[in-house]
Amino acid sequence: MGRSPSPLLMVLDMDQVFADIAEYVLTYTNPSEEAFTNARLSLADTLGCGILALNFPECTKLLGPVVPNTVVPHGSRVPGTPHVLDPIRAAFNIGTMIRWLDFNDTWLAAEWGHPSDNLGALLSVIDYVSQKQ
Numbered sequence: 001m002g003r004s005p006s007p008l009l010m011v012l013d014m015d016q017v018f019a020d021i022a023e024y025v026l027t028y029t030n031p032s033e034e035a036f037t038n039a040r041l042s043l044a045d046t047l048g049c050g051i052l053a054l055n056f057p058e059c060t061k062l063l064g065p066v067v068p069n070t071v072v073p074h075g076s077r078v079p080g081t082p083h084v085l086d087p088i089r090a091a092f093n094i095g096t097m098i099r100w101l102d103f104n105d106t107w108l109a110a111e112w113g114h115p116s117d118n119l120g121a122l123l124s125v126i127d128y129v130s131q132k133q
Contacts, residue, residue, distance in 0.1 A: 042115040046098050049116070051080045053100035063093045074131045076124040087128040095120025 053059045064083050065072075076090030077083070083093060098116045 043119070046102065046116040046119045047079065049100070049102040050094065050097035053097045054080050056100060059096060059100040062096050065089060074128070076128045079123075087124045090127070091121040091124040093120075094123050 063078065063081060065085055066089060070085075072084055072086050075084040076087045078085060078090055078093045078097070080097070081093070083090070085093060095117075098120050102114065102116050
């Protein structure tokens with residue numbers, strides 16, 4: 001990245017990719033208005049596809065807890081459903097909903113991927129952590 005990593009990253013024996021990502025996140029400032037616009041559009045597209053997927057029984061039968069009637073205090077909420085799950089299961093549920101109808105309609109780089117590939121896990125963790133604060 002052109003500058004010395006923070007002392008924390010030098011102490012930890014981390015994979016270089018993780019170190020680069022952490023350094024970028026810790027030092028990045030001033031996202032452009034275009035970045036915010038694209039993020040909002042991606043989130044709206046993701047949530048819209050996820051909620052619409054709830055109309056498909058093939059999708060909804062995959063949702064919910066692994067063990068019926070499991071109660072997870074302060075668990076992650078699955079949008080559009082009554083499910084409150086552990087963050088890992090919620091990430092699977094949200095990711096399933098998102099990808100059920102969301103096609104790979106984005107070309108951001110040479111690598112294959114879609115922004116919504118990450119949002120199931122992110123939304124689950126964000127909801128879980130926000131309830132702990």
